[in-house]
Amino acid sequence: xxxxxxxxxxxxxxxxxxxxxxxxxxxxxxxxxxxxxxxxxxxxxxxxxxxxxxxxxxxxxxxxxxxxxxxxxxxxxxxxxxxxxxxxxxxxxxxxxxxxxxxxxxxxxxxxxxxxxxxxxxxxxxxxxxxxxxxxxxxxxxxxxxxxxxxxxxxxxxxxxxxxxxxxxxxxxxxxxxxxxxxxxxxxxxxxxxxxxxxxxxxxxxxxxxxxxxxx
Numbered sequence: 001x002x003x004x005x006x007x008x009x010x011x012x013x014x015x016x017x018x019x020x021x022x023x024x025x026x027x028x029x030x031x032x033x034x035x036x037x038x039x040x041x042x043x044x045x046x047x048x049x050x051x052x053x054x055x056x057x058x059x060x061x062x063x064x065x066x067x068x069x070x071x072x073x074x075x076x077x078x079x080x081x082x083x084x085x086x087x088x089x090x091x092x093x094x095x096x097x098x099x100x101x102x103x104x105x106x107x108x109x110x111x112x113x114x115x116x117x118x119x120x121x122x123x124x125x126x127x128x129x130x131x132x133x134x135x136x137x138x139x140x141x142x143x144x145x146x147x148x149x150x151x152x153x154x155x156x157x158x159x160x161x162x163x164x165x166x167x168x169x170x171x172x173x174x175x176x177x178x179x180x181x182x183x184x185x186x187x188x189x190x191x192x193x194x195x196x197x198x199x200x201x202x203x204x205x206x207x208x209x210x211x212x213x214x215x216x
Contacts, residue, residue: 002059002062002063004055004056004059004063004143004147006052006055006139006143007051007052007055009048009051009052009135009139012045014041014042014045016041022041022042024045024132024133024134024135025132025133025134025136025137026132027129027132028130028132032129032130032132033130036128036129036130037128037129037130038128039128039129039130040127040128040129041129043108043109043127044109045134045135046108046109046110046123046124046127046135046138047109047135048135048139049109049110049111049123049124049135049138049139049142050105050109050111052139052142052143053103053105053111053142056103056142056143056146057089057091057103060091060101060146060150060206061091062209063208063209064093064150064206064207064208064209065093065094065095065206065207065208065209065210066091066092066093066094066206067091067092067094068089068090068091068092069089069090069092070087070088070089070090071088072085072088073088074088074089074090074102074104075088075102075104077090077102077104077114078102078104078112078114078120079114079118079119079120079184079185079188080120082104082106082112084106084107084108085104085105085106085107086105086106086107086109087103087104087105088102088103088104088105089102089103090102090103091103093150093206093207094207095204095206095207097199097203097204098150098152098203098204098205098206098207099115099116099117099149099154099156099203100115100116101113101114101115101146101149101150102114108127110122110123110124110127110138111123111142113142113145113146115145115149115154115166116149116154116156116166116203117156117188117191117192117195117196118156118158118164118166118184118188118189118192118196119156119164119166119177121141121142121145123138123139123141123142124138144168144170145168147170148168148169148170149168149203150205150206151205151206152202152203152204152205152206153168153169153170153202154166154167154168154169154202154203155167155199155201155202155203156192156196156199156202156203157196158181158189158192158193158196159178162180162181162182163178163179163180163181164178164179164180164181164184164189165177165178165179166178167202
């Protein structure tokens with residue numbers, strides 16, 4: 001099995017209105033100014049997310065036993081409609097016990113990943129100047145989420161308190177989260193319940209291709 005390798009990303013420099021280089025990720029010494037919460041400058045700094053998402057799709061297709069669906073209708077996999085969809089690709093592993101992944105490329109530019117049945121992961125989550133997240137951080141999060149899912153290190157659960165949760169395990173840590181079940185589309189939740197009950201230990205690793213690396 002060939003390991004995923006991030007594609008080369010050309011370094012870009014972004015400047016403020018006075019011509020100073022913006023050090024994204026360490027822009028604010030303290031709290032950001034109030035106006036930064038409603039400002040979005042240089043959203044194109046997130047274009048590498050599209051490049052990396054495309055590379056991830058190519059890696060999944062070449063390495064695992066999957067089927068791909070592509071088209072605007074695939075974006076309906078998201079729990080909530082997005083108004084600015086540029087491209088949508090669903091990657092379905094051959095094993096029904098493995099979580100599918102849907103990559104939705106937005107015009108912001110950003111990427112939303114629908115993983116399994118009840119969770120969407122957005123990169124970036126916001127993108128405003130106050131958040132100040134550099135593209136490198138967002139790409140790191142995208143890659144490790146996708147690779148955790150395909151490795152079988154992803155659990156979705158619905159608790160008795162009507163909360164929906166997830167857990168992603170990485171080589172160097174983990175992430176968990178919860179949301180109220182009532183905030184999700186009722187039909188999606190109803191359909192997911194019996195499937196997730198049969199997966200108490202989480203989704204299975206994706207099956208490998210018989211001829212990994214060919215991508216055909």
